[in-house]
Amino acid sequence: MTAHSKSNTASRVLRVQSLSTHFDLGFAMVRAVDDVDFEVERGEILGLVGESGSGKTVAGLSILGLVEPPGEIIHGSVFFEGRDLTRMPDNEIRQIRGNRISMIFQDPLTTLSPTMRIGKQMQNVIAAHHRIARRDARVRCRDALGKLGISSPEERLNAYPHELSGGMRQRVCIAMAMLNEPDLIIADEPTTALDVTTQAQILQEIKLLRERTGAAFIWITHDLAVVSELADRLVVMYSGQIVEEGTAAEVLSAPKHPYTHGLLQSVPAHNRDLVRLPQIPGFAPTPVDRIAGCKFGPRCKYAQPKCQERPGLQGAVSGRLARCFFPLDETGDPAEDMR
Ligand SMILES: Nc1ncnc2c1ncn2[C@@H]1O[C@H](COP(=O)(O)OP(=O)(O)O)[C@@H](O)[C@H]1O
Ligand SMILES: [Mg+2]
Structure with a gap:
């Protein structure tokens, strides 16, 4: 052994x-x-x-x-x-x-789709594994962004990846990886x-x-x-x-x-x-x-x-x-x- x-x-x-x-x-x-x-x-x-x-x-x-x-x-x-x-x-x-078990990659754009709003992408991550009301999922996504020190999380949920800085995009990926605890x-x-x-x-x-x-x-x-x-x-x-x-x-x-x-x-x-x-x-x-x-x-x-x-x-x-x-x-x- x-x-x-x-x-x-x-x-x-x-x-x-x-x-x-x-x-x-x-x-x-x-x-x-x-x-x-x-x-x-x-x-x-x-x-x-x-x-x-x-x-x-x-x-x-x-x-x-x-x-x-x-x-x-x-x-x-x-x-x-x-x-x-x-x-x-x-x-x-x-x-x-x-x-x-989730994974975070060096390039956030490996994870994020360029054509979908952040909020929608995050909600999909929850929906793939849990039955949850849209509204509740959205709250969870907003909280997840908040926990990563992202200001105005509600606004970010409506953004597309290209509207965020590299650091912010990576924070979104980390938040996404944490969503399902x-x-x-x-x-x-x-x-x-x-x-x-x-x-x-x-x-x-x-x-x-x-x-x-x-x-x-x-x-x-x-x-x-x-x-x-x-x-x-x-x-x-x-x-x-x-x-x-x-x-x-x-x-x-x-x-x-x-x-x-x-x-x-x-x-x-x-x-x-x-x-x-x-x-x-x-x-x-x-x-x-x-x-x-x-x-x-x-x-x-x-x-x-x-x-x-x-x-x-x-x-x-x-x-x-x-x-x-x-x-x-x-x-x-x-x-x-x-x-
Ligand atoms: N798709 C692939 N085809 C052939 N060799 C690969 C492939 N992916 C990785 N390797 C080889 O496997 C080894 C380990 O790669 P990798 O795990 O990416 O290293 P690290 O992440 O430590 O930089 C390297 O020699 C790399 O060239
Ligand atoms: Mg590597």
């Missing part, structure tokens, strides 16, 4: 188990998600982080059965309330999507395209929403500054695999995996909005590259002969895991015999 079995069912909202999602391109097999395990507790914000291409989006889409061919879940399970979403018939998972929201880089001020406001609003509703979030981002603001716990992905996991405080202050350490080094503490420094030498392998041993090995300054073997996720303390034979110590240095 791994540390993932630690929590009891009552406090757990989702359990992803040995999940692998591949894209068979004919000439190559893309292992976008490669044997991934994690859990989400009720009411927690789990940050799913990693560089672009590490498999975060595909992992999020896999949970809700939204991966399109040639992508396919080739192995594993996603348990929600004791049922495996990957084996659920279409009509049943549709009852869960947008209702018990889901247990879990999967948010895929929802603030990445927004300016830092709007981003900071939205993160603040999300924290309040979580407190008020007890909803859990999987917050997908490549931006460590965002998760340091928001997340309770972090899962770090590299090339389709989880390489590190722990509470946000632990991972950010004392990363165990050299990759996480490198990611943190590349975020300057000050002026982080002015400069982005790609500090880890080398390139992330594409998921088609077959790397013997540790996938991070070719870029790792601490790599040893042992790293030709494939490391598992390991950790002495439950829930604090790193996929590394030579995890860094609290000071960010490699173990004694490696220096």
Whole structure:
């Protein structure tokens, strides 16, 4: 048993188990998600982080059965309330999507129809899952906008998406995702395209929403500054695999995996909005590259002969895991015999 079995069912909202999602391109097999395990507790914000291409989006889409061919879940399970979403018939998972588990995308226009008023679109989200009088639905939509700090919500309901700013549109999508009071929201880089001020406001609003509703979030981002603001716990992905996991405080202050350490080094503490420094030498392998041993090995300054073997996720303390034979110590240095 791994540390993932630690929590009891009552406090757990989702359990992803040995999940692998591949894209068979004919000439190559893309292992976008490669044997991934994690859990989400009720009411927690789990940050799913990693560089672009590490498999975060595909992992999020896999949970809700939204991966399109040639992508396919080739192995594993996603348990929600004791049922495996990957084996659920279409009509049943549709009852869960947008209702018990909802998703927010980076681009609000993926979600919003340009030709329909906001209010109507929001009401449709409720109507898809609940019998409710139009008038009551409208009140619920207005309240949902209000909870996201949107002023004159009644007016916004009558607006079309193009009449709103990008930040406002994303707030509408978040409000929509919250409408049916889901247990879990999967948010895929929802603030990445927004300016830092709007981003900071939205993160603040999300924290309040979580407190008020007890909803859990999987917050997908490549931006460590965002998760340091928001997340309770972090899962770090590299090339389709989880390489590190722990509470946000632990991972950010004392990363165990050299990759996480490198990611943190590349975020300057000050002026982080002015400069982005790609500090880890080398390139992330594409998921088609077959790397013997540790996938991070070719870029790792601490790599040893042992790293030709494939490391598992390991950790002495439950829930604090790193996929590394030579995890860094609290000071960010490699173990004694490696220096
Ligand atoms: N439709 C697709 N066809 C082929 N490869 C894909 C497709 N979607 C994603 N991938 C590949 O899967 C890997 C993970 O992608 P993704 O989950 O989007 O990364 P992230 O969200 O972390 O940036 C990448 O190598 C990407 O190129
Ligand atoms: Mg992505």
